[in-house]
Amino acid sequence: MTLSVQSKILLTVLSVVLMFALFILFYYPDRQERLLFDNYNNEIENFASTVALGVKIALTEENFEGVETALNFVRDDSRLQFVSLIQTDTVWKADHSEFSIEKTVFKSFPEIAEVDPYAISNEFFINKRAPFFTSIMNGEIMLSFSTTEIIKGRNEIRIASAIASFIVFIIGLSIGYLLARNISRPVLALRDAANKVGEGDLTQFVKNISKDEIGELGTAFNKMVKDLSTARNQVEQRTVELTKEKQKSDELLLNILPLETAEELKTTGQAKAKKYESVTVIFTDFVDFTAKSEKMDAHRLVDELHHCFSGFDNIIKKYNIEKIKTIGDSYMCAAGLPVENESHPFDAVNAALEIRGCMLSYKNEMEAKGENCFDVRIGIHTGPVVAGIVGVNKFAYDIWGSTVNTASRLESSSEPNMINISESLYQIIKDKYDCSLRGKFPVKGLGEIPMYFLNGMKSDK
Amino acid sequence: MKLVFINLALVLSLFMNSFEDSFINTQETELTIVGNVKSVPTDMDLEQLKSVLKGERLRWDDGSKVVIALMKTDTPIGLTTSKRLFNMTGNQVNKHFLALVFQGKVKAPTFFDSADELEAFVAHTPGAIGVLRKVNDAQLNTILVVKSKSDQD
Numbered sequence: 001m002t003l004s005v006q007s008k009i010l011l012t013v014l015s016v017v018l019m020f021a022l023f024i025l026f027y028y029p030d031r032q033e034r035l036l037f038d039n040y041n042n043e044i045e046n047f048a049s050t051v052a053l054g055v056k057i058a059l060t061e062e063n064f065e066g067v068e069t070a071l072n073f074v075r076d077d078s079r080l081q082f083v084s085l086i087q088t089d090t091v092w093k094a095d096h097s098e099f100s101i102e103k104t105v106f107k108s109f110p111e112i113a114e115v116d117p118y119a120i121s122n123e124f125f126i127n128k129r130a131p132f133f134t135s136i137m138n139g140e141i142m143l144s145f146s147t148t149e150i151i152k153g154r155n156e157i158r159i160a161s162a163i164a165s166f167i168v169f170i171i172g173l174s175i176g177y178l179l180a181r182n183i184s185r186p187v188l189a190l191r192d193a194a195n196k197v198g199e200g201d202l203t204q205f206v207k208n209i210s211k212d213e214i215g216e217l218g219t220a221f222n223k224m225v226k227d228l229s230t231a232r233n234q235v236e237q238r239t240v241e242l243t244k245e246k247q248k249s250d251e252l253l254l255n256i257l258p259l260e261t262a263e264e265l266k267t268t269g270q271a272k273a274k275k276y277e278s279v280t281v282i283f284t285d286f287v288d289f290t291a292k293s294e295k296m297d298a299h300r301l302v303d304e305l306h307h308c309f310s311g312f313d314n315i316i317k318k319y320n321i322e323k324i325k326t327i328g329d330s331y332m333c334a335a336g337l338p339v340e341n342e343s344h345p346f347d348a349v350n351a352a353l354e355i356r357g358c359m360l361s362y363k364n365e366m367e368a369k370g371e372n373c374f375d376v377r378i379g380i381h382t383g384p385v386v387a388g389i390v391g392v393n394k395f396a397y398d399i400w401g402s403t404v405n406t407a408s409r410l411e412s413s414s415e416p417n418m419i420n421i422s423e424s425l426y427q428i429i430k431d432k433y434d435c436s437l438r439g440k441f442p443v444k445g446l447g448e449i450p451m452y453f454l455n456g457m458k459s460d461k
Numbered sequence: 462m463k464l465v466f467i468n469l470a471l472v473l474s475l476f477m478n479s480f481e482d483s484f485i486n487t488q489e490t491e492l493t494i495v496g497n498v499k500s501v502p503t504d505m506d507l508e509q510l511k512s513v514l515k516g517e518r519l520r521w522d523d524g525s526k527v528v529i530a531l532m533k534t535d536t537p538i539g540l541t542t543s544k545r546l547f548n549m550t551g552n553q554v555n556k557h558f559l560a561l562v563f564q565g566k567v568k569a570p571t572f573f574d575s576a577d578e579l580e581a582f583v584a585h586t587p588g589a590i591g592v593l594r595k596v597n598d599a600q601l602n603t604i605l606v607v608k609s610k611s612d613q614d
Binding site: 055058059062063064065067068071072075083085106107108109111136137 | 533534552555556558559560562563564565568569570571572
């Protein structure tokens with residue numbers, strides 16, 4: 001059975017109080033009674049001795065003042081049963097072989113009292129004797145006092161002790177209860193508050209009324225909770241900041257890598273290369289970029305590139321095309337990865353058309369301002385590639401395979417502001433897009449391959 | 462205060478006829494009862510006197526207490542007093558008064574070693590009566606005691 005703090009304190013105090021109460025109830029009255037009886041016995045003995053002395057003086061010196069005074073004092077005592085002068089005589093047998101001591105009552109007060117000279121004390125009377133020896137007479141004074149008053153006094157002591165014991169017990173119980181409550185209440189409040197803090201509620205606060213150790217504990221608890229709350233707020237704030245930073249990092253990473261590759265890299269620490277059976281690769285390049293760049297201001301050159309490539313980025317994003325990289329003025333992207341899909345050829349074609357359209361618009365705009373603008377060549381090919389990341393520093397998502405080379409060759413073989421596509425792509429899109437056969441053109445490593453110009457969607461016509 | 466002297470010699474002489482000669486000592490026969498002038502009556506017969514001295518009478522006619530003054534029983538006067546007035550030995554007289562005192566019946570007599578002290582005590586204590594040797598002092602008044610019946614016969 002588990003006892004609460006309040007119960008423990010109450011039981012402890014009650015134990016002490018109970019012991020004290022029992023002491024008052026039993027031991028103290030017993031001691032007092034014994035003291036009372038002892039004092040009473042002594043008092044009677046003293047009376048008897050005084051009277052005996054008075055008798056002795058009266059008989060030996062014929063001075064009765066002492067015995068008169070002593071007897072007057074004794075006779076006036078309401079507790080007196082009787083006072084007797086017992087004469088003791090030595091009685092010899094007729095043959096004087098042995099003797100006995102005989103006691104006879106010489107005189108008693110009150111006179112009517114029937115006195116047994118051999119009487120002993122009992123519960124009702126205390127008999128005390130004091131001998132005296134004179135030449136005239138030997139004897140003893142026997143005093144008998146009633147125990148009524150003593151018994152009455154004893155009962156009064158017991159009643160008073162019982163009342164006092166009860167009062168002490170009640171007072172002790174009250175004090176114990178108050179003490180237990182005063183101690184346990186704040187402790188229980190602390191316990192409840194601590195439990196809630198443990199559950200995450202850092203708004204807990206305990207009221208401190210006392211200035212003792214428990215009050216100090218409460219103050220320390222409140223400070224602890226406040227500090228915890230502050231720390232948690234700081235952690236939360238920091239977490240938010242870190243989350244934002246992570247988000248930025250993720251965004252930056254996603255800027256570099258495809259989502260799936262970035263997730264794989266974050267999860268496993270590496271990204272495995274993957275082979276894609278059918279991917280459409282787009283290459284773009286600005287016509288005479290090198291020559292024109294020499295004539296342009298460096299800042300403007302970068303701005304132009306940024307403007308164009310930003311446009312390309314927005315376009316390919318619409319079509320879920322993955323940007324691979326830019327190499328100088330070349331822009332490479334691929335549709336159908338990292339998540340394989342069936343629409344990649346069409347996505348690439350649509351993106352290429354939009355890129356060309358965007359560039360043409362920009363060119364018109366710039367020429368209207370009297371400024372030069374780039375023409376773009378676009379090449380697209382569909383085929384298998386291997387995609388992945390290589391290196392440990394400044395790594396990048398890249399694709400490898402003949403498809404990439406072919407797409408690049410198609411771009412370089414294209415005309416300004418034209419989209420040059422391969423046979424494989426043509427075969428896929430020919431039903432929906434208008435293409436023009438250009439003929440066969442040599443491609444390094446592949447010999448001569450047919451190339452087509454993508455004009456637009458057949459519905460555009 | 463003046464003492465009232467009661468010539469006991471006269472009283473005792475009347476008794477001489479009733480006692481054997483062996484009891485009579487020339488010196489012992491001469492006793493004088495003295496009493497304080499206040500309360501103590503001037504005339505008492507022998508029986509009354511014995512009664513008073515034995516403590517049987519506690520108060521005088523005027524209500525005052527009887528105070529007995531005696532010479533100690535080991536003195537000649539005391540001895541004679543014990544024999545003639547109490548008809549007891551000295552020890553018996555002490556026991557007699559002890560018994561009375563024990564029961565609170567009488568105030569115990571005051572015993573004196575010297576007649577002068579007794580005389581002075583009686584003179585200054587109202588209600589006091591004592592027994593002394595015959596006083597031949599002419600300056601002191603003596604009062605004749607009432608004769609007994611035998612004397613009157």
